[in-house]
Amino acid sequence: MSQDEIFQKVATTLVDALGVDEDEVTKDATLTGDLGAESIDFLDIVFRLEKNFDIKIPRGDLFPDEKLFSDARFVKNGKMTAEGLAELRQRLPFADIDAFAKNPSVKELSSLYTVETIVKYIEGKIR
Amino acid sequence: MSKSDRRVVITGLGAVTPLGTGAELFWQNLIAGKSGVRTIQSFDPDGIACPIAAEVRDYDAVKFVKQRKTLKLMSRDIQLAMGGAFMAVQDAGIDLDSIDKLKFGVNYGAGLIATEIGEISAAVRATANSAKEVDLKAWGKEGFGHLFPLWMLKYLPNMPACHVSIAYDAQGPNNSITVGEASSTLAIGEAFRVIQRGTAQTFIAGGTDSRIHPLSMVRLALLDRLTKRISPPEAAIRPFDHRRDGTVPGEGTAALFLEEWQAARQRGAKIYGEILGFGSACNPASPSDSLASAIGTALRDAKIQPKDLGHISAVGISGVQEDRDEAIALAEVLGSDVNKVPITAYKSSIGSLSAASGAVELVASLLAMHHGQLPAILNFEKQSADMPKLRLVTSPEECPEKPFVSVSRSYSGQCAALVVGPVS
Amino acid sequence: MHDRRVVITGIGMITPIGHDTKSCWDALKRGQSGIDYITLFEASEFPTKIAGEVKGLSLKSVEDLPGDWKDCGRNIIFAVHAGRQAIKDSGLLDSPGYDPKRCGVYLGAGEGTQDFQHFVHAIAKSLIRGNDEPDFPKFIEEAMHDLNGRMEFEQEPGMSSVHLARLFNAHGPNLSCLTACAASSQAIGEATELIRRGDADAMIAGGTHSMIHPLGITGFNLLTALSTQNQDPKRASRPFDKNRSGFVIAEGSGVIILEEYERAKARGARIYAEVTGYGTTADAFRVTDQHPTGRGAITCMRDALADAGLEPGDIHYINAHGTSTEVNDRVETAAIREVWQEKAKQVPISSTKSMMGHLIAAAGAVELITCLMAMQENVIPPTINYETPDPECDLDYVPNAAREAKLQHVLSNSFGFGGQNVSLVLSRL
Numbered sequence: 001m002s003q004d005e006i007f008q009k010v011a012t013t014l015v016d017a018l019g020v021d022e023d024e025v026t027k028d029a030t031l032t033g034d035l036g037a038e039s040i041d042f043l044d045i046v047f048r049l050e051k052n053f054d055i056k057i058p059r060g061d062l063f064p065d066e067k068l069f070s071d072a073r074f075v076k077n078g079k080m081t082a083e084g085l086a087e088l089r090q091r092l093p094f095a096d097i098d099a100f101a102k103n104p105s106v107k108e109l110s111s112l113y114t115v116e117t118i119v120k121y122i123e124g125k126i127r
Numbered sequence: 128m129s130k131s132d133r134r135v136v137i138t139g140l141g142a143v144t145p146l147g148t149g150a151e152l153f154w155q156n157l158i159a160g161k162s163g164v165r166t167i168q169s170f171d172p173d174g175i176a177c178p179i180a181a182e183v184r185d186y187d188a189v190k191f192v193k194q195r196k197t198l199k200l201m202s203r204d205i206q207l208a209m210g211g212a213f214m215a216v217q218d219a220g221i222d223l224d225s226i227d228k229l230k231f232g233v234n235y236g237a238g239l240i241a242t243e244i245g246e247i248s249a250a251v252r253a254t255a256n257s258a259k260e261v262d263l264k265a266w267g268k269e270g271f272g273h274l275f276p277l278w279m280l281k282y283l284p285n286m287p288a289c290h291v292s293i294a295y296d297a298q299g300p301n302n303s304i305t306v307g308e309a310s311s312t313l314a315i316g317e318a319f320r321v322i323q324r325g326t327a328q329t330f331i332a333g334g335t336d337s338r339i340h341p342l343s344m345v346r347l348a349l350l351d352r353l354t355k356r357i358s359p360p361e362a363a364i365r366p367f368d369h370r371r372d373g374t375v376p377g378e379g380t381a382a383l384f385l386e387e388w389q390a391a392r393q394r395g396a397k398i399y400g401e402i403l404g405f406g407s408a409c410n411p412a413s414p415s416d417s418l419a420s421a422i423g424t425a426l427r428d429a430k431i432q433p434k435d436l437g438h439i440s441a442v443g444i445s446g447v448q449e450d451r452d453e454a455i456a457l458a459e460v461l462g463s464d465v466n467k468v469p470i471t472a473y474k475s476s477i478g479s480l481s482a483a484s485g486a487v488e489l490v491a492s493l494l495a496m497h498h499g500q501l502p503a504i505l506n507f508e509k510q511s512a513d514m515p516k517l518r519l520v521t522s523p524e525e526c527p528e529k530p531f532v533s534v535s536r537s538y539s540g541q542c543a544a545l546v547v548g549p550v551s
Numbered sequence: 552m553h554d555r556r557v558v559i560t561g562i563g564m565i566t567p568i569g570h571d572t573k574s575c576w577d578a579l580k581r582g583q584s585g586i587d588y589i590t591l592f593e594a595s596e597f598p599t600k601i602a603g604e605v606k607g608l609s610l611k612s613v614e615d616l617p618g619d620w621k622d623c624g625r626n627i628i629f630a631v632h633a634g635r636q637a638i639k640d641s642g643l644l645d646s647p648g649y650d651p652k653r654c655g656v657y658l659g660a661g662e663g664t665q666d667f668q669h670f671v672h673a674i675a676k677s678l679i680r681g682n683d684e685p686d687f688p689k690f691i692e693e694a695m696h697d698l699n700g701r702m703e704f705e706q707e708p709g710m711s712s713v714h715l716a717r718l719f720n721a722h723g724p725n726l727s728c729l730t731a732c733a734a735s736s737q738a739i740g741e742a743t744e745l746i747r748r749g750d751a752d753a754m755i756a757g758g759t760h761s762m763i764h765p766l767g768i769t770g771f772n773l774l775t776a777l778s779t780q781n782q783d784p785k786r787a788s789r790p791f792d793k794n795r796s797g798f799v800i801a802e803g804s805g806v807i808i809l810e811e812y813e814r815a816k817a818r819g820a821r822i823y824a825e826v827t828g829y830g831t832t833a834d835a836f837r838v839t840d841q842h843p844t845g846r847g848a849i850t851c852m853r854d855a856l857a858d859a860g861l862e863p864g865d866i867h868y869i870n871a872h873g874t875s876t877e878v879n880d881r882v883e884t885a886a887i888r889e890v891w892q893e894k895a896k897q898v899p900i901s902s903t904k905s906m907m908g909h910l911i912a913a914a915g916a917v918e919l920i921t922c923l924m925a926m927q928e929n930v931i932p933p934t935i936n937y938e939t940p941d942p943e944c945d946l947d948y949v950p951n952a953a954r955e956a957k958l959q960h961v962l963s964n965s966f967g968f969g970g971q972n973v974s975l976v977l978s979r980l
Contacts, residue, residue: 016199017196017199018196019194019195019196019197019198019199020195020196036196038837038840039839039840040276040277040280040774040838040839040840041196043276043277043773043774043775044199044275044276044277046276047275047276050272056272059775066877067796067877070793070877070941070943072942170687171686171687171688172687172688172691173687173688173691174687174688174689174691174692174695175691175695197838200838228835229832229850232833233833237729238707239662239706239707239708242766244674244677244685244687244690245683245684245685247671247674248674248677248678248683248684248685249683251671251674251675251678252675252678252683255671255672255675259672259675259676260668260671260672260675261667261668261671261672261675263592263593263594263596263597263765264593264595264596265596266596266765266769267593267594267595267596267597267598268596270769271598271769271772271773274769274773275773276773276774277773277774278770278773279769279770279771279773279774280774280838280839283729283731283968283969284662284708284729285729285730285731285734285967285968285969285971286838286969288730288969288971289833289838289969289970289971290838292833292834292835292970293835293836293837293838293970295835296835297833297835298832298833298834298835298846298847298850299832299833300831300832300833301730301831301832301833301835301970301971302728302730302737302741302831302971303728303729303730304726304727304728305660305662305707305708305709305727305728305729306709306712306725306726306727307707307709309709310709313726317726317741320744320745320748320750321744323748324744324748326831326854341687341690341691341694342670342694344691345691345694345695345698345703346698346700346703346704348695348700349695349698349699349700349703350700350701350703350704351700406724407655407723407724407725407726408652408655408722408723408724408725409655409656409712409713409716409722409723409724409725410651410716410722411713411716411717412717416722417722420652420722424750537709537713538704539704539707539709539710539713540713540716541709541712541713541725541726
């Protein structure tokens with residue numbers, strides 16, 4: 001499956017899960033900020049990706065458990081620590097942690113998840 | 128009525144019914160004597176002795192749900208509710224930004240929502256053994272992966288009121304009454320009380336239900352509540368008639384926009400009517416006592432005598448025993464006025480909308496008062512001899528602009544009545 | 552002050568830690584957990600294998616009462632069991648001049664347990680097309696054959712309140728609401744208002760629920776709302792603790808008798824406390840997420856205090872909603888901090904869900920009864936399993952051991968999935 005085909009399928013998944021228009025689903029659209037995802041939607045997105053790509057996504061694999069962000073080793077004063085960023089890099093190799101590291105505020109974490117992030121994750125899964 | 132009670136008026140109506148979407152279309156079809164009962168279209172009902180129902184056929188939820196993605200969280204019942212609420216708010220013509228959202232409540236009558244079979248069938252197929260029994264170990268291991276993760280949220284009875292509160296930012300009291308066929312009358316009655324006591328100023332109150340689902344229909348059939356007189360479908364349900372033999376299920380919703388009277392007056396709102404009284408009762412051993420007690424309480428609460436009534440909207444569910452119990456109760460309450468007060472029963476046109484019945488029927492009566500015409504009981508030949516004689520509306524007649532009573536009763540015996548009248 | 556004051560004259564409960572008020576209360580004071588492995592169905596392969604079940608309950612506990620109980624679900628049996636305790640405790644029915652029409656019922660009651668095996672069996676048999684599309688006529692045929700109509704009917708959530716009306720001769724207003732986890736508190740609040748207004752003189756109020764069944768656990772598991780700390784059931788429910796990881800579901804019922812004060816006094820009833828405050832709001836935010844500021848919770852606690860004519864500093868104990876989920880406990884803490892301001896750290900707060908688990912629709916009622924017992928004995932039940940403080944939850948949660956304290960006014964919170972919030976204030980007379 002080419003990257004473009006993956007993108008198309010991810011886009012369809014997000015259109016169905018988030019009730020957005022196809023043209024809103026651009027590569028750099030963020031799930032929470034631009035596409036309006038809320039906590040329960042992430043469960044739905046995982047479920048639909050599993051079905052549409054015929055893959056298994058273990059819990060916490062694509063979207064990390066919230067616990068990670070309340071762990072004092074990883075978060076101090078609302079910002080991810082160096083240790084936290086390392087943990088993120090290890091857990092989410094498909095995400096652009098470098099960009100996030102410029103302002104590693106937990107509140108900005110949602111910006112980590114763009115449509116492209118999902119595409120990269122899927123690429124890693126099906127290759 | 129306690130001295131400090133605020134007055135409560137109805138300033139907006141919204142309805143989605145087997146006779147059409149929108150209160151006005153519903154009214155036109157109702158007064159024209161049309162029936163919403165037909166052969167079931169939404170699934171193949173073969174195998175049920177009563178394959179007829181009053182389905183809503185012209186409704187598109189997408190038009191009424193602003194946040195499109197929430198549609199995936201909505202069963203039929205919830206989707207219907209969104210339309211009714213939307214139209215009630217529109218009809219009220221109110222600028223919602225101008226009201227205190229903390230004093231804006233929602234109260235819905237809702238039912239036990241049956242899960243869509245197609246939604247769990249993949250999990251069942253993946254985990255059933257050769258005897259077609261589901262092995263719970265397999266269900267735990269493999270079933271979950273086949274289930275929509277937000278599945279449960281579609282079926283919780285408090286979700287109609289929840290989604291309505293989110294759509295209109297209604298942060299005041301929010302309740303969901305689950306008392307079968309009496310639910311929405313109780314919900315509207317409670318909303319009335321909450322505004323009376325000043326806890327809220329504005330409410331969206333109503334009910335929603337759809338029992339047109341294979342499991343819900345099986346449940347009704349097993350309890351022998353459905354009519355066997357299925358042909359022609361529109362003649363099946365016949366409240367108080369000597370040939371009645373059971374009910375026909377339907378689906379729908381209605382919402383009332385309620386406001387504290389002064390606030391409505393100040394903004395120059397059009398007022399459909401004022402809620403004057405509310406009563407409820409339940410003596411499972413004596414349905415007629417319970418009904419009479421609920422109606423009597425509502426009349427006393429409204430300080431209205433039976434002779435002052437313009438009409439009564441009866442439960443009239445078309446059950447052999449249920450209609451007889453009701454006739455006894457109505458005769459008792461009306462006393463010497465029994466041959467004067469016209470009684471109608473909208474279920475003859477739209478079936479039993481279960482938890483939505485009371486709200487939809489109240490909308491019908493408000494529009495009857497508003498238009499000055501009272502719809503007839505369809506399919507009525509003659510009243511059965513086993514019950515007291517009532518003054519039943521057998522062809523459309525003039526509807527005086529006077530207070531009326533809207534009555535609801537659940538199969539298990541909970542009764543509720545509202546008295547509503549023109550605002551004075 | 553309201554013209555007609557409402558007092559509580561009878562209580563009854565059945566929970567995972569006891570079949571009556573006394574045994575539940577003794578367990579609460581000891582800090583005993585009622586959570587264990589699920590036995591009601593085969594849950595060994597479910598993500599969550601633990602719950603707070605009512606153990607050792609049989610139809611025998613109600614079979615001396617008139618009625619046919621075999622088709623009733625656990626929710627109804629629980630309500631009847633708790634209801635008769637409360638009725639007996641109050642002596643209401645034996646009081647001279649008792650008028651059935653002036654006594655009603657208002658429950659926050661859950662639906663009955665669905666007949667899972669027969670239902671899915673009918674679905675399995677309907678899958679005759681080689682795909683996941685059910686054949687409805689086949690489903691109907693199977694369901695008509697296998698399902699028991701009476702049992703299906705008894706699943707309607709409004710049935711428990713009908714049974715109580717019938718058994719206890721209460722023919723006044725009869726309601727049942729289902730606002731998820733706030734339901735029984737809302738029922739008690741609205742029942743209080745019915746008496747205040749004069750629509751009734753007495754109300755049987757409370758809640759009942761059991762969602763410990765395959766579809767119930769499946770639904771909550773799919774939403775990842777339940778704790779999956781299966782290795783140590785008694786430590787799984789840990790409200791406000793840093794390592795909390797979801798709620799633990801439980802079942803049971805709590806029922807109280809509410810009466811108009813002057814009548815209760817005139818008949819010499821034992822009065823537990825007065826319901827002085829009731830607040831109810833909606834978050835109107837999202838379907839499951841609480842508003843991050845806790846705006847609905849804040850307003851509802853303030854409304855309840857205002858209704859009681861009290862200041863935050865007058866409250867001697869808060870029975871928290873405290874579900875042991877990441878979000879609730881953080882948001883509830885923030886809301887209490889906002890309402891109590893600098894006094895927030897002085898008010899003892901506990902979550903008895905740490906011991907009883909979360910009884911969903913019945914939670915508010917059993918927790919209110921807990922508050923009444925706390926006021927009776929001037930003992931605050933603890934939050935057990937509190938081991939690791941969470942910087943976001945920095946108040947006094949009465950960790951792990953009951954505490955003596957003079958209790959004049961207490962407040963109980965219940966917040967529902969779907970955004971409904973209720974706070975009730977109880978005051979000693």
